[in-house]
Amino acid sequence: xxxxxxxxxxxxxxxxxxxxxxxxxxxxxxxxxxxxxxxxxxxxxxxxxxxxxxxxxxxxxxxxxxxxxxxxxxxxxxxxxxxxxxxxxxxxxxxxxxxxxxxxxxxxxxxxxxxxxxxxxxxxxxxxxxxxxxxxxxxxxxxxxxxxxxxxxxxxxxxxxxxxxxxxxxxxxxxxxxxxxxxxxxxxxxxxxxxxxxxxxxxxxxxxxxxxxxxxxxxxxxxxxxxxxxxxxxxxxxxxxxxxxxxxxxxxxxxxxxxxxxxxxxxxxxxxxxxxxxxxxxxxxxxxxxxxxxxxxxxxxxxxxxxxxxxxxxxxxxxxxxxxxxxxxxxxxxxxxxxxxxxxxxxxxxxxxxxxxxxxxxxxxxxxxxxxxxxxxxxxxxxxxxxxxxxxxxxxxxxxxxxxxxxxxxxxxxxxxxxxxxxxxxxxxxxxxxxxxxxxxxxxxxxxxxxxxxxxxxxxxxxxxx
Amino acid sequence: xxxxxxxxxxxxxxxxxxxxxxxxxxxxxxxxxxxxxxxxxxxxxxxxxxxxxxxxxxxxxxxxxxxxxxxxxxxxxxxxxxxxxxxxxxxxxxxxxxxxxxxxxxxxxxxxxxxxxxxxxxxxxxxxxxxxxxxxxxxxxxxxxxxxxxxxxxxxxxxxxxxxxxxxxxxxxxxxxxxxxxxxxxxxxxxxxxxxxxxxxxxxxxxxxxxxxxxxxxxxxxxxxxxxxxxxxxxxxxxxxxxxxxxxxxxxxxxxxxxxxxxxxxxxxxxxxxxxxxxxxxxxxxxxxxxxxxxxxxxxxxxxxxxxxxxxxxxxxxxxxxxxxxxxxx
Numbered sequence: 001x002x003x004x005x006x007x008x009x010x011x012x013x014x015x016x017x018x019x020x021x022x023x024x025x026x027x028x029x030x031x032x033x034x035x036x037x038x039x040x041x042x043x044x045x046x047x048x049x050x051x052x053x054x055x056x057x058x059x060x061x062x063x064x065x066x067x068x069x070x071x072x073x074x075x076x077x078x079x080x081x082x083x084x085x086x087x088x089x090x091x092x093x094x095x096x097x098x099x100x101x102x103x104x105x106x107x108x109x110x111x112x113x114x115x116x117x118x119x120x121x122x123x124x125x126x127x128x129x130x131x132x133x134x135x136x137x138x139x140x141x142x143x144x145x146x147x148x149x150x151x152x153x154x155x156x157x158x159x160x161x162x163x164x165x166x167x168x169x170x171x172x173x174x175x176x177x178x179x180x181x182x183x184x185x186x187x188x189x190x191x192x193x194x195x196x197x198x199x200x201x202x203x204x205x206x207x208x209x210x211x212x213x214x215x216x217x218x219x220x221x222x223x224x225x226x227x228x229x230x231x232x233x234x235x236x237x238x239x240x241x242x243x244x245x246x247x248x249x250x251x252x253x254x255x256x257x258x259x260x261x262x263x264x265x266x267x268x269x270x271x272x273x274x275x276x277x278x279x280x281x282x283x284x285x286x287x288x289x290x291x292x293x294x295x296x297x298x299x300x301x302x303x304x305x306x307x308x309x310x311x312x313x314x315x316x317x318x319x320x321x322x323x324x325x326x327x328x329x330x331x332x333x334x335x336x337x338x339x340x341x342x343x344x345x346x347x348x349x350x351x352x353x354x355x356x357x358x359x360x361x362x363x364x365x366x367x368x369x370x371x372x373x374x375x376x377x378x379x380x381x382x383x384x385x386x387x388x389x390x391x392x393x394x395x396x397x398x399x400x401x402x403x404x405x406x407x408x409x410x411x412x413x414x415x416x417x418x419x420x421x422x423x424x425x426x427x428x429x430x431x432x433x434x435x436x437x438x439x440x441x442x443x444x445x446x447x448x449x450x451x452x453x454x455x456x457x458x459x460x461x462x463x464x465x466x
Numbered sequence: 467x468x469x470x471x472x473x474x475x476x477x478x479x480x481x482x483x484x485x486x487x488x489x490x491x492x493x494x495x496x497x498x499x500x501x502x503x504x505x506x507x508x509x510x511x512x513x514x515x516x517x518x519x520x521x522x523x524x525x526x527x528x529x530x531x532x533x534x535x536x537x538x539x540x541x542x543x544x545x546x547x548x549x550x551x552x553x554x555x556x557x558x559x560x561x562x563x564x565x566x567x568x569x570x571x572x573x574x575x576x577x578x579x580x581x582x583x584x585x586x587x588x589x590x591x592x593x594x595x596x597x598x599x600x601x602x603x604x605x606x607x608x609x610x611x612x613x614x615x616x617x618x619x620x621x622x623x624x625x626x627x628x629x630x631x632x633x634x635x636x637x638x639x640x641x642x643x644x645x646x647x648x649x650x651x652x653x654x655x656x657x658x659x660x661x662x663x664x665x666x667x668x669x670x671x672x673x674x675x676x677x678x679x680x681x682x683x684x685x686x687x688x689x690x691x692x693x694x695x696x697x698x699x700x701x702x703x704x705x706x707x708x709x710x711x712x713x714x715x716x717x718x719x720x721x722x723x724x725x726x727x728x729x730x731x732x733x734x735x736x737x738x739x740x741x742x743x744x745x746x747x748x749x750x751x752x753x754x755x756x757x758x759x760x761x762x763x764x765x766x767x768x769x770x771x772x773x774x775x776x777x778x779x780x781x782x783x784x785x786x787x788x789x790x791x792x793x794x795x796x
Contacts, residue, residue: 192694198507
């Protein structure tokens with residue numbers, strides 16, 4: 001209490017003293033104060049006038065119109081920008097990412113085919129090996145082209161993808177070199193050819209193929225990621241459009257109360273424009289989402305599993321041939337052969353049960369692939385039986401004849417199914433692209449029209465006050 | 467003009483000194499370059515000098531084989547007779563001994579013919595043989611697992627191996643030697659120091675190289691053919707193996723020759739599972755030995771030697787028969 005009382009009195013005195021000095025100072029105006037007043041005096045005055053104006057009915061209307069115009073403009077611009085980006089990204093997916101993944105798949109498959117053919121050719125006598133030789137050369141050619149194509153899709157020089165391609169590109173010529181040395185030695189009747197072929201095959205299986213597999217998986221993942229990213233609804237720009245519509249609604253309600261008119265034509269037209277924009281964007285979003293979901297189920301997933309099944313089959317075929325060439329027990333390798341066949345059959349069954357099987361002749365091709373697997377399995381059992389009874393020559397003849405035909409049939413049918421799945425995937429991406437096309441320009445145009453309609457709509461109301 | 471030249475020269479020198487400024491243009495900087503583009507032969511492994519002392523290869527005091535008795539093949543090997551063919555483990559690419567003729571796809575060579583002679587004595591038909599390829603490391607396993615009846619794979623009879631398998635009487639006498647390029651500087655075992663020496667993993671040559679050339683780096687591979695690959699790819703400087711095997715290598719590459727004095731003498735035996743509770747192979751050992759004896763006597767041994775090996779090496783002839791004294795045992 002005493003402390004407060006003791007403080008009160010001097011403060012009071014000080015106030016008085018300050019007041020008197022203050023008035024004296026105002027009269028003499030400090031240069032800084034005058035500078036501030038000169039700089040901001042006019043704007044302050046304008047602001048004051050504006051505020052006064054805004055407090056009036058026409059003022060409020062003007063302010064509201066500007067706010068709505070800004071809201072519509074912002075929503076439209078943001079949606080247009082987002083759609084534009086989406087369109088560019090879809091183009092990239094269609095023109096770069098997906099083709100790159102396809103090239104990576106071709107690379108993986110042709111490398112695997114090359115190894116199978118080199119091994120098969122080795123097991124055959126000279127006349128029979130011409131066909132394998134032809135298929136080997138084609139596979140190497142395709143692998144080289146596919147590796148180049150895949151590399152063309154790499155945008156960043158430090159990515160893992162480029163590292164893998166660089167590895168494959170360095171090792172592929174070494175591989176082909178070793179295969180040629182093996183071949184030359186064979187033709188010269190030198191058994192060391194077998195050792196060179198074993199070295200080549202080990203290089204392919206231990207280093208090149210794993211790199212190609214990783215590359216394929218990376219690019220496939222990139223496609224899936226981009227696709228799922230692009231099929232998500234554009235929530236933020238969409239909510240902007242919805243907000244603009246809500247503003248329009250509130251404004252009309254307010255106008256009705258202020259002007260006692262039920263509808264303002266301009267605002268109604270603007271609302272229509274914005275509704276059209278919202279519907280358009282929503283439809284585009286839905287089509288994209290639908291294409292993405294269906295595309296994932298009907299194209300992307302089957303594409304991956306079919307591709308994997310095809311490689312598994314190629315590796316099983318190489319194993320089978322190698323076991324014969326090396327005179328190893330087929331029975332020992334049976335477990336891996338049987339599990340490979342089971343995985344292939346599961347893939348084919350899943351495929352036949354999926355909606356994509358209904359397209360074109362897919363079901364027929366899947367059935368043909370399945371019966372090829374059946375025949376291959378029967379041949380393999382017979383092969384093991386022949387080998388188990390010491391009939392090596394008969395086993396070899398069976399492996400290079402009927403078994404080879406079964407495998408070739410299977411591989412050809414798988415190639416058809418894979419190519420169909422790929423064109424499906426692309427057509428879904430194109431669907432999304434078509435749905436996104438024009439959205440950007442359209443939404444922007446509609447937003448401008450809505451702003452013009454709002455301005456035109458408010459003009460007669462403002463004129464009533466002038 | 468000369469001022470410009472000087473400027474560029476200085477700038478270039480500066481760039482050479484500062485790696486960072488030369489980096490974008492540096493042609494030697496290949497971030498993706500693999501250290502070794504050409505791979506070593508499959509499953510090859512490198513052993514640094516002195517990391518393994520090398521076991522003594524004991525080829526003295528060997529146990530003799532089982533002497534052929536007067537029984538018929540039906541009595542000696544009824545199980546094999548019943549099956550109808552003999553299962554023989556061989557090397558898949560040992561030129562001249564056992565190898566696949568690339569032109570015909572048929573297996574050929576001294577050891578393959580030896581197997582056919584054994585089949586002839588059992589079945590009266592040289593084609594009753596099913597060959598399986600076995601690596602030196604899995605021969606014992608193949609015998610134990612009954613994947614093959616016998617292994618004919620240039621296996622030197624040693625005391626260590628006699629603990630694992632039972633050998634026939636020796637069918638071939640070979641000498642450990644070295645093989646390199648014609649113009650090689652390697653002439654003695656001492657010259658191996660600091661060189662890359664290729665040997666077959668699990669071979670007596672590996673043990674001998676470890677002991678005799680402790681300063682040599684050793685490349686261990688699956689078979690002699692892989693050694694030739696390593697030599698031709700300039701990954702190895704020299705191969706240490708037996709002359710019978712080295713002959714097969716020299717026959718495939720005119721740029722190579724066998725060099726130096728013999729390092730050791732090796733006696734090859736046909737390996738079989740040791741007779742006992744698990745393996746009823748007593749009769750088989752005697753059956754195989756009877757064939758080896760017959761080949762010595764009727765000139766078949768010399769015929770095969772002339773056909774496959776005489777062009778490339780010399781021989782003292784078929785090795786002495788070596789049987790254990792069974793009357794004194796138990």
